[in-house]
Amino acid sequence: DALADITKRGTIRIAVPQDFPPFGSVGTDMKPVGYDVDTAALIAKKMGVKLELVPVTSANRIPFLQTNKVDLVISSLGKNPDREKVIDFSDAYAPFFNGVFAPADVKVASAADLSGKSVGVTRGAIEDLELSKIAPADATIKRYEDNNGTISAFLSGQVDAIATGNVVAAAILERNPPKRPEAKFLIKNSPCYIGMNKSEPALMAKINALLAESKKDGSLTAIAQKWLGAPLPADI
Amino acid sequence: MMEFTTWDILRNLLLAARWTVLLSLVSFVGGAIVGLAVLFVRIGHRRWARRCAEGYVELFQGTPLLMQLFLAFFGLGLLGFDVPAWLAAGLALILWSAAFLAEIWRGCVEAIQRGQWEASASLGMGYLQQMRWVILPQALRIAVPPTVGFSMQVVKGTALTSIIGFVELSKAGTMVTNATFQPFTVYGLVALIYFVLCWPLSKSSQILERKLNAPHRHH
Amino acid sequence: MGYQFEFGWIVEYLPLIVSGIATTIQLIAVGAVAGILLGIACAWVRALGPVWLRPPVVAYVELIRNTPFLIQLFFIFFGLPSLGVQMSELQAANLAMIVNLGAYSCEIVRAGIQATPRGQFEAGASLAMSPFETFRHVVLIPALQRIWPALSSQVVIVMLGSAVVSQIAAEDLTFAANYIQSRNFRAFETYIVATILYLALSILLRQALRGVGLLLFPRRAP
Amino acid sequence: MPLIAITDVKKRFGENEVLKGINIDVEPGEVIAIIGKSGSGKSTLLRCINGLENIDEGSILVAGAHLAPDEASLKALRLKVGMIFQQFNLFPHLSAGRNVMLSQMVVKNTPKDEAEAMARRMLDRVGLGHRFDAFPDQLSGGQQQRVAIARALAMQPIALLCDEITSALDPELVAEVLAVVKELAADGMTLLMVTHEMQFARDVCHRVVFMHEGRVHESGPPEDVFGAPQTPELRQFVGRH
Amino acid sequence: MPLIAITDVKKRFGENEVLKGINIDVEPGEVIAIIGKSGSGKSTLLRCINGLENIDEGSILVAGAHLAPDEASLKALRLKVGMIFQQFNLFPHLSAGRNVMLSQMVVKNTPKDEAEAMARRMLDRVGLGHRFDAFPDQLSGGQQQRVAIARALAMQPIALLCDEITSALDPELVAEVLAVVKELAADGMTLLMVTHEMQFARDVCHRVVFMHEGRVHESGPPEDVFGAPQTPELRQFVGRH
């Protein structure tokens, strides 16, 4: 029983991203910071255990969980049926506002307009899953290893547009790049979930209870304000 | 988002480069020891053992190091062995470099004239004695340049340990890039640090090679 | 551990895996042929060519050999566009592999040239061949034969190293593996399958190179 | 009892039968020259006696002990029978003295100072006491071959096998090596030598064995073999040399 | 006018002056043997004549043309003067026939069928017409050397330089190569050959040049050089061989 283990150990080990701002990246001291990191801290605090952060990538976050090297994955995970066969997901803990962005001279207003265009996206991220569903067949989706590849591809003109979080786009704009990503349209929002191993009903119940409590007492909204610049939407 | 100064970037990369150096040393030294053992088996008298050594080399030279690292860390975890990341990284890197070093050294040993084996055999020496006293001292001479050359591959190979959570030079580069959106500065510095680590190795391998070849020039 | 291995997904993703393998093969085929040719040209310059051309070739070889392939790939794919050179990820991956293998094979081929007995150069010269003609017709083939095993190993190393081209969205075998596991979270299964496929590819590649060797060099090494 | 008894020895390399049934008995103190055309199997025979090649049929007894291909009996054999090669095969990374000391220390566990004393004695015996610290590449071919002889002698073998030990030498240097061998013969060492030096064979050897196509074609005292060859093959061979 | 005029040629390797002023004139059709001790500079002289080494002083004229170290005049020279080496130096990756064809096609742009016809003629001339498709490692040393001669002849040189072309051969194979050279001499080819085969020099050559320490120490017709050597050095040399 994972929950009992955590309580006994007095420490919870949580996998967080460090290549996916604003959910997880590093500060100047190379310590992870971001929405997911703060959420992890919040959960640890509410459980009354010490927090041990394990930085992960999209390639190894699930193996870390499956080999019991971490207890939870808070790594802006999106849900799909295939994934649900392998791990369990909690209630949603974060919204994910993402859209398709492109320079002003690229005429795109909806998914259908992506026809014949190339779109960069970070492989395995929520926007990848969602965009793959709605993009027309003759749109080229280029899937990069991490956020950095996606942004570099956009800035160096290797793709016409990118699909990414609006916060990321804002961060790019802040740097005054040669190509300015403008919001073209929103991809269906799909929230992020906390991942844990299958058949851990106690842990699942505990986490969902904590999430509900955090939503109620405003602590999760504070995190959303801090990192996304907006309160938690009502549907979460 | 926090602001990284160029100094912050460089400082963090250099801190991470310590892991690169440490991992390289571990994998090179360990690889040399295991590689030597593999070499002995690979050119020994026992046919089935030779086959095994051949298979070992084929397996580790024929699959990406990335996958070896992944399976060493997570695969063992799945089998119930909870190996820490440093152990898995060390293990995979050692086994990987051992496979290459054993092959490199086999070439060197085979370059020693058959007469040396026969002369030492006719003096009553056994296999290990021949290796220890006659063959290896000579093979060592020609083995030094390619061995040092391979150590560069090891340095660059450690980049892949990020798959099991190591924040070494390359991974630190990616992380900093993700926080700064300055790929050129960061990767430029990463390339520079690798160059500084590798170039002395490559240079010394060339110098050694020239030195060793000098007395062999005939007209 | 109660982990249940599950390989049913292979059927669904088979086309992706096959096209990933095809891309990897295409990359190594183009990379090997062009890379070795580039290496031969550079080796000629370094061993026998015009003196003024040697420093740039040395710089190229040292630069490439002392930096990771991934970084080279990034500079070609993300860096060259700022100089106005735009290329697809496949072209960039091809170019990076050619440039990388070129530098390594330069050193290997050069060793082969240097091991050529002086008598071969002199025999060519005394038959009135120019140094380049001697290199082309007399020295090159036996030199390649001498270093063919080393060159073959390097090609296999580059093939395995090509896994990182997935980072610039080139859809090779590793890309397929990562794509699949990002959808179904079955990392072990996909990596085991990918490892087996890479092993098979490298065994096949080695055999193919041996075959090419037999074709190029009808006689045993002297 | 012969010191070395070679009985019906056959040796094949794949399809090629190189030794087709060899019978030779070597008595203690005997000096035997083996002559014959290139490819007649002379080297192969010596290599079989030293266990460098396994024989396919027949038997080889050295001082009464059977030659078996396991490591222990090979070692025992090689302690009794030394071999000297055409290409000297000195260990290039060791000085002359160290070349002679090595196998004593490694194989017989002789203490270093004893091995060194023995090495000095043996190098003196071949006239090279003063080159103890020279490395092989600082020695002429003749000197290298004499070091190789000293190295074999230091193991105190009861017989020596010599395979064309002067063939790789410049003509000027042949004599110095043959002089050493002659002295060994005079001292009563059992010698089995493949050689092309007919004059030397005539002068020094007790018996000459002529090999032809993997067989002992003729053998006998040098006077007979050289003076009155019985077969056309030997006549032709002697005529040529 | 001599075909090859060698005047005051000096050659140094670093400090070591190997040729100390050589003068030799070679008339068309003349067959000259160069003899001398190891290290006396014989090979170096031939290599200078073929432009494989630059000379430091003096001049070498071949058929009236100066030997200059630029590529064009080197090529012109080597089209006139062929060279055959001790180590044969056949191209190991090409068949005998291809060895002979290669330089014609590359240097003279001879069409393939013409080059092949020429190669067959030349291989016939050295008695190897039937080994056209054999590779060097399938040929005996003597056959390899004969292919090397055919290869040089195929360029239709006006003179041939031969540097100890039989020294690397087994004794049985020397004769077959010398027979070919003898025939060339009879056909009027100009030959300049370094050799240790004194009998051959006596029988075939018009003139013998004895080199000693980088100088032409004595020279003259073979009867004189071998029969009545004037200097103690030559006497000693002839006595030894």
Ligand SMILES: Nc1ncnc2c1ncn2[C@@H]1O[C@H](COP(=O)(O)OP(=O)(O)OP(=O)(O)O)[C@@H](O)[C@H]1O
């Ligand atoms: N390791 C080997 N593998 C295959 N064939 C061999 C091997 N060693 C020798 N032979 C063959 O055995 C035959 C006899 O060789 P061996 O060396 O005994 O002749 P030899 O009488 O010593 O000749 P030489 O006077 O040239 O030394 C030759 O035909 C040779 O090709």
Ligand SMILES: Nc1ncnc2c1ncn2[C@@H]1O[C@H](COP(=O)(O)OP(=O)(O)OP(=O)(O)O)[C@@H](O)[C@H]1O
């Ligand atoms: N490339 C070189 N560099 C330095 N010294 C050389 C070179 N080639 C020859 N020599 C020296 O020049 C001298 C003459 O050499 P050369 O080969 O001409 O002698 P040789 O008369 O042909 O002797 P041999 O009969 O041994 O072939 C020797 O002392 C040799 O060491």
Ligand SMILES: [Mg+2]
């Ligand atoms: Mg022999």
Ligand SMILES: [Mg+2]
């Ligand atoms: Mg010479």
